[in-house]
Amino acid sequence: MSGAGRRAVDIARAVAAGEESAAEITRAHLARIEAHEADVHAFNVVTAEAAVERAEAIDRAVAAGEPVGPLAGVPLAVKDNLATRGVATTCSSRILDGWVPPYDATVVQRIAAAGAVTVGKTNLDEFAMGSSTENSAFGPTRNPVDLDRVPGGSSGGSAAAVAADFAPLALGSDTGGSIRQPAAFCGVVGVKPTYGLVSRYGLVAFASSLDQVGPFANDVADAALLLDAIAGPDPADATSIPQPPEPVLGHLDDGVAGLRVGLVTELLGDGIAPAVVARVREAADALAAAGAEVVEVSVPAVTYGLSAYYLIAPAEASSNLARFDGVRYGLRVDAPTTNEMMIATRTAGFGDEVKRRIMLGTYALSAGYYDAFYGKAQKVRTLIARDFAAAYERADVLLSPTAPTPAFALGAIEDPLTMYLNDICTIPTNLAGHAAMSLPFGTADDLPVGVQVLAPALGEVPLFRTAAVLEAAAPAPATFAVAAPGGTRP
């Protein structure tokens, strides 16, 4: 079936074998985008012509017997904070309106080399700061499950693109949960890899010591396929892990017999909706039934995670976003002096949430406050890492909710601090630099609930092993307002 709603693994196999045309598959997805994008607004730009050209090139290569890579002909959506040469990259901000990068992010190069077909750049919370994609300067993205609800954030566009079957695969970025939480809200799979596993070169930096690029997909196998294509050392990123990683795709059938699974006590209590807690416990039961040993573990320091994160992330962001000043690219608001021009440009170009975080971060780093704020928060990271290390003596992977609630309504949360609470389950992983993924496991009020699997640094194999078993055991998914007819959704 060449319509949308197919799995990437299927498409890649069929295209590489010459059984199907990449161009036809791409066109089918583009047609779907055309039909439903107005309702969803997953994209900032759809690169239809370039996509068809690329797909046709793949078909020619296959016909000529040339190697085409593991993602051959698979349509893929790229979050608009990843640099794409020749294609506008806006980070959903007015301040970068019209900026066309002269280079490709490393992950963009890798997916192209793997034969993927980029169909467009997806919407996000401005500069990846947010949990609902309502902070985009270009309007929010709507959740394909229920168009009156948020898709989560900041990678809401990428999550929605996959959920709506606009593309089987998407790339997002995760600093405090920005892949996992939208994945949970949209009922898809989202992975935040170990810090340093995937190159950050070309990812417009939000919080440098927390950011990671990762895959969205409709199932675990597709997520594995994409992760394997983008993971690995990059000399252009000094924080990338030098050893080549173990590919995960071959481990999906390993099962969980004998694996120890730890339920994180601190993330199953107050602050999490009871229906969500229930789904997580059911997931634990499913793993036990499959042969895993389920225990309760305590990671006490995670309760400090939110506070530490909202000191560290804005601090690094305030520095990373200083370069946006109207001098070299992007928006410039003219003024008689350079200083006034910078002020005017940044004032007009940044939205409120970005300004808020820049100021919070600047304050946390400022003279007299560094030790109390940023300095202390970096010590809390050490505590979190220690507590996780202790937990991982007793468990191989951990289990928790991804988000405290299912997707909320657009406009429902206006208070910043309330919005930040969305990230309490996901933030600790970023602070520790570990791996985690969200996959759908049942529903609450017919909305998808995401269960989060966590693993220590470079624990992608046990992570995916566990997720594969959970996926097979998952209860019926939510019904989607916008999804491919006849598509296979777990």
Next chain:
Amino acid sequence: MTDTRVPTDSLGNPITVPDSDDVLVVEATDGSRWELVCGLEVHAELATVTKMFSGAPNSFGDDPNTNVDPVTLGLPGTLPVVNERAVELAIRFGSAIGAEIRRSVFSRKNYFYPDMPKNFQISQYDLPIVVGGALELPGGHVVEVERAHLEEDTGKSSHVGGDGRIAGAAYSLIDYNRAGVPLLEIVSRPHVRSAEQARQYVAELRAILVACGVSDGKMEEGSLRVDANISVRREGTDELRTRCEIKNVNSLRSLVRAIEFEAARQADLHAAGEPVVQSTRGWDEATGTTVLMRTKEDADDYRYFPEPDLVPVDPDPAWVEAIAASLPLLPAARRERLAARTGAARTDESVVAVVDRGQDDQAVAAIEAGADGARVLVHVTQNLAGEGGAALDPGRLAELVRLETGGELTATQAKQVLAELVADPTATAAEVAAAKGFEAMDTGALEAVVDEVIASNPDEWTTFTSGDPKARGKLTGFFIGQVMKATKGQADGKLATQLLNQKAG
């Protein structure tokens, strides 16, 4: 309540100012006397092929914005990666001055300025790569170094409209070719006590940097930049008063003038009971004054924090040892060596000059070929300073000096022969001497001439032998002059003087 904290430097060490036998003392308008306390900050561009954090070329004088890549421009999404050679050169320098090489970390220094693409500079703050060390100046003073660290340079702005300076310009144009060039910032302790010491410090530092291949040290091209931190204290005390940073000093001569001006300016303020405000001041060459740029209050809060995109630098001790072992002979060691071989002091002007000109290898080689050290030093200092002098083969120099010390050539003759040897690389000293008719005048012949001169000048001889030492001193010159005239300069002046004195009794 008085502040009893001891002032400390950037690494938390207490600040000390050593005494010196050469201290600049300025007299304020009320007659009070004030000593200079000075530390120097030198930025040296490193002699690498590429920039500190990317593969864009490190090259001077090219068309604007052609030595830039996405990392140089700080384009969104780009990341820095450390240049290994810059680390190596920093270690070379640290080893050369006897400093500690430490595990170091990069930090971000955050401020907004259009010549800085990221609006932060990647530098090193609390954990620099080089700590401690010292320079021995040619004059013999020792100036300790507090630290040296790696950082990236900024771009350059040129100002359009007005007189080309920043004030009054209509707009500015930015070239990022220099942005990202590796810099070593070298901070001395406040051990510089005079303007001359400051001049020597910078000259010595440059000589070390060039000798080690760390930098080409060209102040005129901006690859060596000097800022001076200056304060004064009442003569004879160990106070530490407020200091000012003086920037925009573009030559050694400006450095000396700026220090002298600023010391006097501060002394006058203190004497008048007015505060010296901690500030950054620019040296204005045209007016010969320092001008306020910004006070400490106006200064940005740099919000330093560890650079998250770069990991620590922890050089392997074996690598550091290998680098230290590969260093060439450094200027201070060269002066020591030349002094030892020639019997002069290592602070002797000739020794300093010869090493500074890079001709100590020549001198030492001549001495090792058997020539007298003291004479070699005189010749290299005085007679081989001009064009081609440095190229003179040490063996030929040695031959010339042997003829001189063997009595076959007078000093004057030797000088003339030397000039010929420099001009004609094929000639030998003996050949030239013969061609010029320089033959050793035997003592007998010389004595005869001396006798004749005495006889022809009876009145002067009477005065000479009168017993008045002053008269004798004065007339020695007269008699030797006459002997030289009679022998057409071929007499050995020393010997003639000896004979003269013998005869006078």
Next chain:
Amino acid sequence: MSERISRDDVAHVATLARLRLDDDQVERFTGQLAAILEHAEDVEALELDDVEPTSHPYPLVNVWRPDEAGPTLANADALAGAPAAEDGRFSVPTILGEAP
């Protein structure tokens, strides 16, 4: 709430960050930032004197590159996104004050 961060702090920080806020915004942001920092009190209260800070989650050292030339941008590409340019250089309005 106002002990956490004052209006003056917010105004000062806005200046450091090159942002202009009107009075309403200063008011609003002060309240929001104070709430966030109040939430962070739990971190502030911790005794962490003998805990080392974590700057990098994955411990690496000595990552560097050889001193070899890489690709550069042509002048036209470097200036392609420039809001204003002249003579191959980026043009900016009057710069007041020397660099720090």
